[in-house]
Amino acid sequence: MKHKFPRLLTLLVILMxxxxxxxxxxxxxEPTAPPQEEPTQAPAEEETGGGEEAAAPEFDGVIRLGxxxxxxxxxxxxxxxxxxxxxxxxxxxxxxxxxxxxGDKRYKVxxxxxxxxxxxxxxxxxxxxxxxxxxxxxLLGPYSSGLTIATSAxxxxxxxxxxxxxxxxxSIFERGFQNIFxxxxxxxxxxxxxxxxLADKGAKTVVVAYEDTAFPTSVAEGAIKWAEEYGMxxxxxxxxxxxxxxxxAIMTKFRDLNPDVFVGGGHFNDxxxxxxxxxxxxxxxxxxxxxxxxxxxxFVEEVGDAANYIIGPTQWEASMTWQGKYLGTPAEYxxxxxxxxxxxxxxxxxxxxxxxxALQAAIENAGTLEMDAVREALRNLDLMTFYGPIRFDETGKxxxxxxxxxxxxxxxxxxxxxxxxAVADLLYPMPAWEDR
Amino acid sequence: xxxxxxxLINGVMLGGFYAxxxxxxxxxxxxxxVINLAHGELVMLGAYITWVLNKxxxxxxxxxxxxxxxxxxxxxxxxxxxxxxxxxxRPHLIxxxxxxxxxxMLSNSVKLIYTADPRQTxxxxxxxxxxxxxxxxxxxxxxxxxxLIIMLLLYLFLQYTRTGKSIRAAAQNREAARIVGIEIHxxxxxxxxxxxxxxxxxxxxxxxxxxxxxxxGPPLTLKAFAITAMSGLGSIPGALMGGIVLGLVEVFIATYxxxxxxxxxxxxxxxxxxxxxxxxxxxxxxxxxxxxxVR
Numbered sequence: 268m269k270h271k272f273p274r275l276l277t278l279l280v281i282l283m284x285x286x287x288x289x290x291x292x293x294x295x296x297e298p299t300a301p302p303q304e305e306p307t308q309a310p311a312e313e314e315t316g317g318g319e320e321a322a323a324p325e326f327d328g329v330i331r332l333g334x335x336x337x338x339x340x341x342x343x344x345x346x347x348x349x350x351x352x353x354x355x356x357x358x359x360x361x362x363x364x365x366x367x368x369x370g371d372k373r374y375k376v377x378x379x380x381x382x383x384x385x386x387x388x389x390x391x392x393x394x395x396x397x398x399x400x401x402x403x404x405x406l407l408g409p410y411s412s413g414l415t416i417a418t419s420a421x422x423x424x425x426x427x428x429x430x431x432x433x434x435x436x437x438s439i440f441e442r443g444f445q446n447i448f449x450x451x452x453x454x455x456x457x458x459x460x461x462x463x464x465l466a467d468k469g470a471k472t473v474v475v476a477y478e479d480t481a482f483p484t485s486v487a488e489g490a491i492k493w494a495e496e497y498g499m500x501x502x503x504x505x506x507x508x509x510x511x512x513x514x515x516a517i518m519t520k521f522r523d524l525n526p527d528v529f530v531g532g533g534h535f536n537d538x539x540x541x542x543x544x545x546x547x548x549x550x551x552x553x554x555x556x557x558x559x560x561x562x563x564x565x566f567v568e569e570v571g572d573a574a575n576y577i578i579g580p581t582q583w584e585a586s587m588t589w590q591g592k593y594l595g596t597p598a599e600y601x602x603x604x605x606x607x608x609x610x611x612x613x614x615x616x617x618x619x620x621x622x623x624x625a626l627q628a629a630i631e632n633a634g635t636l637e638m639d640a641v642r643e644a645l646r647n648l649d650l651m652t653f654y655g656p657i658r659f660d661e662t663g664k665x666x667x668x669x670x671x672x673x674x675x676x677x678x679x680x681x682x683x684x685x686x687x688x689a690v691a692d693l694l695y696p697m698p699a700w701e702d703r
Numbered sequence: 704x705x706x707x708x709x710x711l712i713n714g715v716m717l718g719g720f721y722a723x724x725x726x727x728x729x730x731x732x733x734x735x736x737v738i739n740l741a742h743g744e745l746v747m748l749g750a751y752i753t754w755v756l757n758k759x760x761x762x763x764x765x766x767x768x769x770x771x772x773x774x775x776x777x778x779x780x781x782x783x784x785x786x787x788x789x790x791x792x793r794p795h796l797i798x799x800x801x802x803x804x805x806x807x808m809l810s811n812s813v814k815l816i817y818t819a820d821p822r823q824t825x826x827x828x829x830x831x832x833x834x835x836x837x838x839x840x841x842x843x844x845x846x847x848x849x850x851l852i853i854m855l856l857l858y859l860f861l862q863y864t865r866t867g868k869s870i871r872a873a874a875q876n877r878e879a880a881r882i883v884g885i886e887i888h889x890x891x892x893x894x895x896x897x898x899x900x901x902x903x904x905x906x907x908x909x910x911x912x913x914x915x916x917x918x919x920g921p922p923l924t925l926k927a928f929a930i931t932a933m934s935g936l937g938s939i940p941g942a943l944m945g946g947i948v949l950g951l952v953e954v955f956i957a958t959y960x961x962x963x964x965x966x967x968x969x970x971x972x973x974x975x976x977x978x979x980x981x982x983x984x985x986x987x988x989x990x991x992x993x994x995x996x997v998r
Contacts (some may be wrong), residue, residue: 479966507965510922512913515713515840516957517965523706536821536914543823543912547840549831569823569914700830 325365327372330636332626333379333397333408335418338411340385345410345615349433351608352619353378353407358607359594360627365628370634374635383409387417392419398425404636405430407622408449409617412436412482419447428642430629431614432622435582437485440662448645448663450561450621450654454482455489457580458530459558461672462490464684465578466497468695470527470553473499476517476541478533479506479557486558502526511537514544522550527696532558538566542573544701553696554578562673563682574675578683583614583634583654586681587688591653593624600653621654655688706834710958711951712839718950719847721930722943723854724905727898728927729908730857731936734874734894735791737798741806742927743920744949745899749775749906750824750915751813757824757910764824765845770912772900779899783892791891814917821914829911846908847894852903857897858939870894929976935985939954949975 334353357378360366366373379401383390390409397403398421406422406430408415408632415434422429423444431439432450439447462473473494477487491501502524505517518541521529527550531541536558546553554576560566561579570577585601594600600620604612625648631634633644649667650657658667672684674693681691718885728742739745752771756762762770786805790797828845831838861867872880874888882886909915926949934945951974960967 331965402838441877504962505965506963511965511969512922513713513717513953514965515717516710516968519709519713520958520961521704539821539823543829543842546829547838547842547912549833549838561731567818569821571825620917 280447299529325373326375328374329377330405331377331379331401331403332405332407332623333381333394333401333403334409335381335383335390335397335414336409337385337395337411338380338382339531340383341504342385342410342414345433345613346382346385348615349410349619350380351597352432352612352616353623355604355607355616356620356623356627359603361621364593368631369461369636374636377408379403383414383418385411385414387414387563390414391417391421394421395425397522398427400423401425405626405630405641407431407619407626408433411563412439413426415439415447415449418442426638428626428645430622430645431440431608432618436482437664438481440664444663445642448625448659450625450657450668451582451618451667452668453664454485457486457506457558457670458490458556459493460669460684461578461580462499462528462530462669463497464672464693465554465695466494466499467530468693470695471499472524472526473501473528473530474503474505474524474526474552475501475508476505476514476521476529476531478509478537480509480533481530483533483558485606486532487530490556494528494530507537507654509534511540511586514540515548518544518548518550521552522548527553528556529554530556530558532560535560535563535566539569542570542577546573547597549700551697551699555697556580556672561675564680567675567680571689572678572703575703576674578672578674578693581614581673581682583617584671584673584680584682585612586690587655587671588690589653589655589688590651590701591624592628594620594653596615597653617654621652621657623651624654625650625657704909706958708837710954712837714954715947716840716843716847716950716952717954718947719850719943719944720905720908721798721926721950722946723901723908724923725849725927725930725934725942725946726854726857726939727900727902727905728924729931729934729942730901730937731895731898732931734870735787735891736795736930737787737791737802738795739898740799740802740877740924741809741920742802742902743925744806744809745775745902745920746909746923747779747813747915747917747920748809749903750910750919751817751822751906752903753907753910754822754915754918763828764826764907765828765849768849768904768907771903775903776900778895780858780892782842782899783895784888787895788888788891791841806924808916810971817917821916823914824910826911842911849904849908852910853901854939854943857901860897861939866890866893901934926972929972933976933979951962 336349337343357376360376366375381393383393406427406429408429409418410433412434415431416439419429423446428446430448435451435454437453437455475487475490477483494501532538537559556578561577562581567574585597587597589597601612621677628650629641629644629648633640645659655668659666660666669685671688672680673680674683683689683693728739731737731739749771753764753767756767757764790801826842828841830841861871867889869885872885873887930945930949934941949972952971956968956971957964
């Protein structure tokens with residue numbers, strides 16, 4: 268009898284392991300999401316159908332767009348935001364705007380979606396299918412830099428235009444591709460607005476610390492470039508590994524240099540580490556710019572009062588003051604979005620809607636659906652949207668939209684730069700920890 | 704000179720935390736020959752208990768020790784009675800698998816309850832004391848003090864109490880301990896319970912200084928493994944010295960090598976491990992004997 272117990276137990280443990288593994292999977296996959304999502308999507312299309320019936324004679328044709336966006340996998344959540352952003356535009360352009368205007372004709376829009384499961388190979392295959400089997404006219408981008416890199420290569424191969432709003436990595440635009448256009452601010456410009464505002468306030472010296480992975484490296488290289496551009500001196504640059512647990516040595520070195528501005532970060536966790544290390548070492552630069560974290564309300568919740576005066580970049584906030592040509596101000600967009608999806612828009616949703624707007628504007632400017640003419644129109648595009656200005660350089664990056672900068676003031680996340688979008692004054696210098 | 708002293712302080716503070724973090728792992732390994740791969744998850748659990756008390760009930764994290772340690776003690780006792788005792792005398796692979804699975808279960812359970820968002824506890828004992836150009840971080844000073852007190856208490860317990868003596872006896876020779884009437888599984892359960900309590904305390908100590916999240920465990924387990932292998936199994940002075948040596952090496956390299964210092968510091972701790980294993984395989988300080996395989 269006694270010998271059976273260990274065996275039983277081993278079985279039990281194996282069972283538990285399986286359960287644990289399943290539990291782990293669930294969080295990432297959220298497989299229950301797609302069936303629920305289908306119906307929410309369907310009414311939107313039915314409405315479109317309904318609109319077509321009512322305004323059937325108005326449409327002279329159909330423009331088919333294709334998008335492989337994560338419905339399952341690790342980007343399930345962001346993929347949902349991306350689809351909702353696209354679908355908001357789809358609903359608006361067909362039912363309210365009356366279809367895309369090409370010359371004096373009106374075109375109805377359809378979007379063909381596939382689930383890329385967050386996997387680059389799947390995404391690439393699906394985009395190939397969209398081009399060759401579904402014969403879509405143009406492509407909208409997936410969610411994430413990695414998937415954008417994979418899928419844009421296929422788009423390039425077939426010479427089909429892909430406009431995207433969810434891949435910020437510079438490497439997307441460094442391959443000499445002719446068919447990729449990104450509406451969001453690339454990683455290298457993340458700190459530009461903040462550094463410019465700080466330089467205007469009289470900041471002279473900068474120190475930079477970053478995690479040595481792809482995205483933070485791009486951000487940091489950009490920060491160094493912009494700091495020098497705005498006449499500030501970079502006193503020191505430090506890197507640290509992913510999962511770092513202690514940054515006190517970095518902060519000690521920085522404290523001895525006594526810089527005006529600290530720029531740092533990579534992950535949410537690092538933001539917490541930097542703030543507590545600065546606090547416990549008595550390191551008070553005149554401003555702290557932290558790449559990832561500050562624009563997330565959870566940062567204020569976890570850090571508490573110490574979060575005040577900290578500055579961070581943001582792609583888009585509903586409180587910004589852009590005057591868009593099509594969907595109004597960010598606040599109006601947010602209200603529309605909330606009415607449609609019962610949740611406030613994330614910036615992922617906003618940039619997805621802006622992606623579709625950019626493509627629409629280019630088609631209308633070109634006055635034809637011909638690929639080369641639309642590509643040329645995208646190159647020459649100069650559009651103001653609720654998401655910010657959009658103007659592409661020769662690589663396809665949006666060079667017009669400044670990254671916003673937020674500062675936490677009394678526990679509130681307020682946009683302080685650039686001036687056109689600011690709702691509050693940048694507080695500078697930040698008071699020493701002991702004087703608060 | 705100021706920079707040197709500051710680095711020294713930072714290093715000792717980091718080392719003090721490493722030492723208390725590694726103790727539970729080291730003693731379990733030393734006494735029953737089980738490499739507890741769920742160690743980091745137990746640290747995480749202690750940190751989350753602290754966070755809940757801090758967030759929901761506004762407790763001072765340090766005061767949370769009075770809850771964390773008993774809760775973790777009971778949890779450890781149950782774990783050993785129900786799970787580990789059944790595999791402790793079987794081949795190492797079994798206990799490795801069991802603790803590995805346990806770690807996955809713990810981290811995923813915490814994720815389901817509290818999501819994967821990073822958290823941090825807030826302590827009133829924050830800020831710094833300034834002496835000339837050098838600062839003493841308040842929180843970390845208390846952490847070091849707490850770590851030293853915990854280590855002293857454990858030392859006294861192992862050295863002078865009857866249970867402590869039977870734990871050492873079990874570590875030195877399982878068979879002989881049985882022969883003289885020590886109930887070995889009970890001793891193991893108490894040992895695991897104490898070690899889990901210590902590990903939970905380490906979780907409390909980590910919670911005000913860095914982000915806590917469900918998957919923070921594995922790097923801590925790895926570090927505990929390195930320090931234990933370096934300092935000797937179940938040795939308290941060994942854990943203290945090993946932790947501090949590692950803390951100092953990491954901080955000094957990070958301080959004096961510009962640019963990539965922090966990266967190099969972490970690499971160096973594992974280089975140190977290899978060097979110690981080659982030159983002094985019994986660890987820097989010897990320590991309790993590992994339990995020999997009984998067939």
